[in-house]
Amino acid sequence: MKEHEIVDDLNLAYLEEARGKKAQGKDVPAEAGEDFKLIGQPTARIDGRLIVTGRAKFTNDLTLMNMLHAKILRSPFASAEIVSMDLSQAQNLPGVKAVIKLKEGRVKYEGEQVAAVAAISEKTAEEALQLIKVDYKILPHVVRPEKAVEEGAPQIHDSANVEKFNEYSRGDVDKGFAEAEVVLERTYKTAVEIHQTAETHASIAKLDEDRLTVWDSTQAAFSVRDGLARTLGIPTSKVRVIKTYMGGGFGSKLGLNEHTVVAARLAKETGRPVKIVLNRRENSLCVGNRPSTSITIKGGAKKDGTLVCLSMKNYTCGGVGRGDRCSEPLIDIYKCPNVKVEEYTVYTNTGASRPTRAPGHVQGTFALEGFLDELADELGLDPLELRRKNYSSANQGETGIPYSSKGLNKCYELGAAKIGWERRNKKPGEGGGKIRRGLGVASQIWWGAGVPGTLADIKIHRDGSVEVICGTQDIGCGTRTYIATIAAETLGLKPEDIAVKIGDTVYPWAPSSGGSQTTPSVAPAVRDAALKAAERLKQLVSTTLNIPASRIVLAGKKLFDKENPDVSVTFQDAAKELRREAVFHGERSDLPAGFAYNSFGAHFAEVEVDTETGQIRVAKVVAVHDVGRVINRLTAESQVVGGITQGVSTALFEERLIDDNTGQMVNPNLQGYKISTSMDIPEIVPIFVDLIDPRINNLGTKGLGEPPRIPISAAVANAVYNAIGIHLREIPMTPDKVLKALQGKEANS
Numbered sequence: 001m002k003e004h005e006i007v008d009d010l011n012l013a014y015l016e017e018a019r020g021k022k023a024q025g026k027d028v029p030a031e032a033g034e035d036f037k038l039i040g041q042p043t044a045r046i047d048g049r050l051i052v053t054g055r056a057k058f059t060n061d062l063t064l065m066n067m068l069h070a071k072i073l074r075s076p077f078a079s080a081e082i083v084s085m086d087l088s089q090a091q092n093l094p095g096v097k098a099v100i101k102l103k104e105g106r107v108k109y110e111g112e113q114v115a116a117v118a119a120i121s122e123k124t125a126e127e128a129l130q131l132i133k134v135d136y137k138i139l140p141h142v143v144r145p146e147k148a149v150e151e152g153a154p155q156i157h158d159s160a161n162v163e164k165f166n167e168y169s170r171g172d173v174d175k176g177f178a179e180a181e182v183v184l185e186r187t188y189k190t191a192v193e194i195h196q197t198a199e200t201h202a203s204i205a206k207l208d209e210d211r212l213t214v215w216d217s218t219q220a221a222f223s224v225r226d227g228l229a230r231t232l233g234i235p236t237s238k239v240r241v242i243k244t245y246m247g248g249g250f251g252s253k254l255g256l257n258e259h260t261v262v263a264a265r266l267a268k269e270t271g272r273p274v275k276i277v278l279n280r281r282e283n284s285l286c287v288g289n290r291p292s293t294s295i296t297i298k299g300g301a302k303k304d305g306t307l308v309c310l311s312m313k314n315y316t317c318g319g320v321g322r323g324d325r326c327s328e329p330l331i332d333i334y335k336c337p338n339v340k341v342e343e344y345t346v347y348t349n350t351g352a353s354r355p356t357r358a359p360g361h362v363q364g365t366f367a368l369e370g371f372l373d374e375l376a377d378e379l380g381l382d383p384l385e386l387r388r389k390n391y392s393s394a395n396q397g398e399t400g401i402p403y404s405s406k407g408l409n410k411c412y413e414l415g416a417a418k419i420g421w422e423r424r425n426k427k428p429g430e431g432g433g434k435i436r437r438g439l440g441v442a443s444q445i446w447w448g449a450g451v452p453g454t455l456a457d458i459k460i461h462r463d464g465s466v467e468v469i470c471g472t473q474d475i476g477c478g479t480r481t482y483i484a485t486i487a488a489e490t491l492g493l494k495p496e497d498i499a500v501k502i503g504d505t506v507y508p509w510a511p512s513s514g515g516s517q518t519t520p521s522v523a524p525a526v527r528d529a530a531l532k533a534a535e536r537l538k539q540l541v542s543t544t545l546n547i548p549a550s551r552i553v554l555a556g557k558k559l560f561d562k563e564n565p566d567v568s569v570t571f572q573d574a575a576k577e578l579r580r581e582a583v584f585h586g587e588r589s590d591l592p593a594g595f596a597y598n599s600f601g602a603h604f605a606e607v608e609v610d611t612e613t614g615q616i617r618v619a620k621v622v623a624v625h626d627v628g629r630v631i632n633r634l635t636a637e638s639q640v641v642g643g644i645t646q647g648v649s650t651a652l653f654e655e656r657l658i659d660d661n662t663g664q665m666v667n668p669n670l671q672g673y674k675i676s677t678s679m680d681i682p683e684i685v686p687i688f689v690d691l692i693d694p695r696i697n698n699l700g701t702k703g704l705g706e707p708p709r710i711p712i713s714a715a716v717a718n719a720v721y722n723a724i725g726i727h728l729r730e731i732p733m734t735p736d737k738v739l740k741a742l743q744g745k746e747a748n749s
């Protein structure tokens with residue numbers, strides 16, 4: 001497979017999973033009216049102390065006996081032919097145990113892997129890289145999508161540099177435009193973003209006879225296992241992947257990585273465990289990015305704001321990989337009878353894209369929600385009223401089926417009240433002074449239904465101690481804590497009484513942690529296992545106490561008669577009745593057919609624009625989300641804070657810069673690549689619409705990983721529009737762009 005096909009595969013599998021695989025099967029209503037004591041409360045992380053004191057082990061903290069260190073030599077050129085490669089000097093360096101060739105022929109981007117070394121120390125491995133002699137013939141490159149589409153541009157793959165990869169239509173847009181009373185056309189652009197995970201990628205591979213064990217900083221232990229088995233030709237049964245603690249992934253760690261395969265190959269070659277840790281530069285060049293976009297929306301409405309047609313053309317660039325599908329928000333979120341979408345990917349000589357926290361939705365929402373604000377101004381309507389006017393209660397895409405639940409109207413209502421929506425400029429830019437203030441809103445839709453078939457076990461020992469065992473991974477969001485909380489709630493224990501064992505492919509299967517699907521997959525499976533355990537204990541105790549099982553309640557580490565609470569046995573004594581350690585298997589059930597499963601939200605942003613320096617300060621964000629039942633209010637709020645921090649970063653700072661002449665990235669580090677710091681984070685008010693989804697799973701909970709990342713950049717841009725009366729249609733909205741826009745406005749007035 002070619003690089004871009006591998007990425008395509010990853011992206012498609014990702015979308016399918018995020019949507020909630022194959023909605024079918026029996027109805028599994030969430031238990032309504034449940035009187036939870038722990039679920040829904042703010043619960044501190046059970047491993048918080050371990051993490052903040054530096055004792056939690058990340059992959060890079062692990063050292064195995066006889067372990068070697070690997071480094072990868074990467075192409076410094078965006079496009080070149082490898083004429084020859086001489087490994088002998090590197091092989092002869094004392095301390096070097098293996099040198100392997102990874103590439104022949106053409107390299108297509110800066111950072112593409114060429115050769116690798118395993119040595120007794122990182123320093124020796126680095127020295128050895130210098131001794132590998134590669135003779136390159138430099139070829140013409142193209143790194144900008146605007147140039148890649150030109151006639152005669154250097155060709156990246158065997159096919160053309162521009163490829164249509166998605167189209168969609170409903171109704172008749174031409175008829176719609178004829179009926180529209182107001183028509184507007186605008187183009188919005190977003191930059192390439194890098195996944196700046198706190199912890200860079202790291203893998204350790206160890207081979208025992210024919211069994212491979214890999215420790216990996218991954219969002220997807222099971223996919224890495226399956227990928228390694230496929231790539232190396234080993235049966236899946238002989239591969240084990242372990243994931244310990246992790247410092248973020250955001251999509252860049254959502255599949256098998258090339259460097260992990262290199263570690264495994266070097267382990268085989270040397271007969272010793274091999275560790276590889278990527279540096280910030282490698283992180284910037286070759287393990288993914290969020291594709292850039294140039295999205296043109298043409299839309300029409302009646303004078304009262306009723307949308308009659310929307311058309312969208314997207315040119316998106318994911319380097320040697322594919323760009324992002326960005327049309328889903330436009331297709332689904334508002335009622336509109338006539339819609340047409342065409343999406344094109346543009347290939348360039350830059351590293352391949354990967355899913356990046358809410359792939360496509362971030363860029364598509366920036367365009368759509370910006371367009372709606374410009375349309376509202378044209379119509380003389382309140383932007384929030386325009387959104388409410390076109391509210392839909394059924395999925396607008398292919399299916400047309402109702403949403404399992406949708407609390408977006410409630411999000412609008414709560415958010416508008418909290419931010420003080422009436423304080424906005426009635427006409428964009430009407431305020432005066434050096435510092436202009438403005439308010440903006442943007443809506444969000446996402447999937448995150450969870451994956452049916454996710455498994456979790458509960459093991460109760462004879463001493464009354466309890467384990468929850470699930471192969472899922474905690475990528476930093478607090479998975480261990482809600483697993484403990486759900487088990488404790490159901491068994492009448494405390495979260496700290498539960499030993500949580502996760503992050504290992506020898507444990508029961510769970511899906512990748514991407515697409516906001518971990519909680520709606522894992523939480524219901526744990527709940528199912530815990531309910532089965534509770535049921536069994538009730539039956540046993542019902543005999544001992546001679547009362548019906550239906551009267552027994554588990555709470556306060558006891559099982560007691562709810563009609564006569566003095567009649568009880570301790571949880572520990574009840575566990576003895578199991579006679580031996582007992583395992584209860586839980587499974588996340590199927591999704592009932594006939595419904596669309598989506599999460600919703602609305603962000604309200606308040607900004608200040610300094611008209612002298614061009615600087616934008618985001619002062620406050622009210623973020624209201626409908627994610628079904630909130631399991632842990634504390635970590636849920638953390639997700640929202642994280643999403644907004646990243647979204648403000650996207651709106652104001654983040655941009656991969658590539659030198660046109662050399663084809664090389666000029667900011668592959670955290671000095672030149674700007675991200676939000678604590679000084680840039682606004683006051684954030686997370687609010688949840690507590691609307692328990694009656695159908696989605698036994699807890700009524702939806703995913704929250706991506707939603708708070710989606711509307712924020714658009715809400716900030718709309719607030720800037722409200723402040724200065726100019727819609728900046730390109731992010732990041734750096735001070736130079738703001739000043740240029742203000743000067744242009746002055747010149748025109």
Ligand code: MOS
Binds near residue numbers: 250359515
């Ligand atoms: Mo993701 S892009 O849900 O890791």
